[in-house]
Amino acid sequence: MIDKLLKWLKHSLSALAHSRYLITWNLFLAFIPLVLSVWLFRWSKKASIFWWIVFLVFIAFLPNAPYVLTDVIHLIDLIRSGYSVWTITLVLIPQYTLFILAGFEAYVMSLINLGFFLHRQKLSQYILAVELIIHALSAIGIYLGRFERFNSWDFVTKPKILLSSIMDNLARKQPIIVILITFVVITGLYWLVKQVNLGVALRIKESKSGKS
Template sequence: MLWLGFLYVRVHDPFSFLLLNTFLGYIPIELSFHLGAHKPRPFWLFWPLVLIWLLFYPNAPYLLTDLFHLSLLQPYAVSGLLKATSHIWIYFTYMMISALGCAFLGFWSLNYVSQSISQRLARGNGIVRLIVVLLLTFLSSVGVYIGRFLRIHTIYLFLNPEQFIRPLLTMWTHNLWIFVLLMTALQLFCYWILHLIMTARTTEDNE
């Protein structure tokens, strides 16, 4: 939350979008704390919370695609070399902190939520949990596509869902499937890295 306050003060056009996107990326992280396996929720509350988490979760990896906006800074000089201008690297730092922070904390929330779901469905069965991770990652990649290329933010789905039904039905093109597969692979790779780190830490704690 402190980072959001910092962005509110420091970030200006054309990067003012970073504040909203970081806020949206933080929401699923916060929601995941209410879905932990050690905090059992009744059926009627747990699954609606999972659905809300899933609607907002794509906003976390979505921030990785915001890195393309760094091109607005025109970072290359006429010589073809990167500029050393402080303004460029300040915004580069802002973008990286938001993108990596939300993405990896988002992957942590994915780990947390998948554990809770598999615990409910199959008492923590590893195969079921893997299937849940794959499914949620695939759906989040579709969500990233919707946000990036159809420009439909999660909040719009709550405010005016009827307006977006047709675009959602007609978006299933070859380019979508390529993007979704690549984004899913990228997310799974990052999730795997996070999983290795968490597993190694757990092993050290048990020794």
């Protein structure tokens, strides 16, 4: 019994180590736009030239947050690699669930911060339109990252190649379909998670008001 438990623990640690670098790196990229959004939309008072430069960096890195949704393919590969049912159920699935939720939460919070900024600028009527535009840009970014293997910094290091790839993909049917499906998925999940976040924030606010 103890030997079986030790063997299972060994396999579980192996499964965790297998995805450690991928998850750590992709979460790091996903949280970059969240950190930038706090400075851009919560702390900054006015839009300077530096503000716009940071904003462009924010837009370039933002697709990395919802990109984590596509990393489910790595979970599928791990499931197919022969790990036991217990390792898959108790280790891999929880690991990837938390990873994907954390990455997408970073995306949602980044856009909530942007919405707060627009509201503060008395531009609340544009929040929905801006969110939809960003969902569309993120869908394009996810496609370029997953299928064309571009990175956020390629906006600076390979601008001509990146632009050429974007124009080429937007002119073909299959990429357009994939991008549209990605856009629908992102939009639906964003609305759902945003409502949960706003509901939790409202509960916390009401709880604090009740105590005071």
